[in-house]
Amino acid sequence: MENTIITFIGAGNMAKSLIGGLLSSGFRGHNIRAFDTDPEALNTASSLGPISIHDDSYSATLGAHIIVLAVKPQSISQACSSIRACVIKQDSVVVTIAAGITTSFIKEQLQEKCKVVRCMPNTPALVGWGASGLFTADKMSDEEKNLIDAIFSAVGTTFWAETEADIDIITALSGSGPAYFFLFMECLADIACQLGLNKEAAIALTKQTAAGAAHMTLENNIDLKELRKNVTSPGGTTEKAIEAFLANGFREAVTLALKAAHERALQFSSNRSSN
Numbered sequence: 499m500e501n502t503i504i505t506f507i508g509a510g511n512m513a514k515s516l517i518g519g520l521l522s523s524g525f526r527g528h529n530i531r532a533f534d535t536d537p538e539a540l541n542t543a544s545s546l547g548p549i550s551i552h553d554d555s556y557s558a559t560l561g562a563h564i565i566v567l568a569v570k571p572q573s574i575s576q577a578c579s580s581i582r583a584c585v586i587k588q589d590s591v592v593v594t595i596a597a598g599i600t601t602s603f604i605k606e607q608l609q610e611k612c613k614v615v616r617c618m619p620n621t622p623a624l625v626g627w628g629a630s631g632l633f634t635a636d637k638m639s640d641e642e643k644n645l646i647d648a649i650f651s652a653v654g655t656t657f658w659a660e661t662e663a664d665i666d667i668i669t670a671l672s673g674s675g676p677a678y679f680f681l682f683m684e685c686l687a688d689i690a691c692q693l694g695l696n697k698e699a700a701i702a703l704t705k706q707t708a709a710g711a712a713h714m715t716l717e718n719n720i721d722l723k724e725l726r727k728n729v730t731s732p733g734g735t736t737e738k739a740i741e742a743f744l745a746n747g748f749r750e751a752v753t754l755a756l757k758a759a760h761e762r763a764l765q766f767s768s769n770r771s772s773n
């Protein structure tokens with residue numbers, strides 16, 4: 499673990515948050531390498547700490563134990579072809595965080611026997627509150643798996659999926675999920691304003707309520723429905739609101755939204771699968 503080298507191909511927002519997480523969890527900077535086709539992105543990454551910046555993907559990848567492909571889905575093929583010559587002659591684990599990029603697609607681009615982990619992180623990782631779904635079908639050592647887990651645990655929580663199909667559900671749930679909560683919060687604040695509250699108070703109270711509710715779900719192991727029932731007094735204001743939500747298609751809207759996101763994730767995955 500001490501001499502493990504982790505390379506980031508792509509040093510954009512997600513790579514920077516992962517590098518920041520690794521550094522703050524005590525991982526040695528000189529064992530973290532980064533390469534990006536955009537010199538500006540590399541420049542910003544170098545300000546995170548004493549990491550090793552490379553101006554070509556070959557030198558960044560040579561001897562790396564873990565290679566994180568942190569580029570957009572449309573750049574994955576190019577990123578793979580730039581590291582292929584190195585990967586075929588060493589025993590690295592390749593981690594992809596690009597939405598809709600399947601493990602079979604990565605193997606097709608690199609080599610069949612290459613060890614691949616597919617990860618779906620989410621935007622709160624940028625502030626250390628991420629939720630990442632991970633999947634691998636390849637046999638790897640406990641040390642490799644623990645290390646990959648540590649990369650994503652440094653910016654939030656991790657969940658190892660049993661099947662690759664789960665990653666498409668995770669994409670619809672936690673990958674896209676932050677935006678669902680933002681939309682709900684936006685609605686709450688807007689309506690509170692319409693009811694007469696000033697905008698600043700409406701936004702501040704919405705944010706703190708969301709954070710407080712989220713904390714309650716994390717801090718005790720109570721079932722989500724139970725938590726809701728606990729704050730819903732019979733005949734009170736909360737009960738009236740919940741009744742109005744449910745009578746006006748709240749559950750149906752959530753069902754349609756999740757299914758639409760899942761469907762889209764399946765389309766992305768099937769477009770980028772060698773099967």
Ligand SMILES: NC(=O)c1ccc[n+]([C@@H]2O[C@H](COP(=O)([O-])OP(=O)(O)OC[C@H]3O[C@@H](n4cnc5c(N)ncnc54)[C@H](OP(=O)(O)O)[C@@H]3O)[C@@H](O)[C@H]2O)c1
Pocket residue numbers: 507508509510511512513533534535536539555568569570571573576577578580595596597618619620621622673
């Ligand atoms: N940001 C998130 O919250 C989030 C959440 C879940 C998943 N993801 C996934 O994480 C991946 C990275 O996202 P991001 O937001 O960090 O993207 P980003 O900010 O656009 O960073 C990607 C970086 O990679 C560079 N790049 C492109 N092709 C390259 C290549 N062949 N070799 C090396 N570098 C290359 C890009 O340069 P150019 O700009 O010059 O192309 C850019 O600087 C994406 O696949 C995304 O789907 C991100």
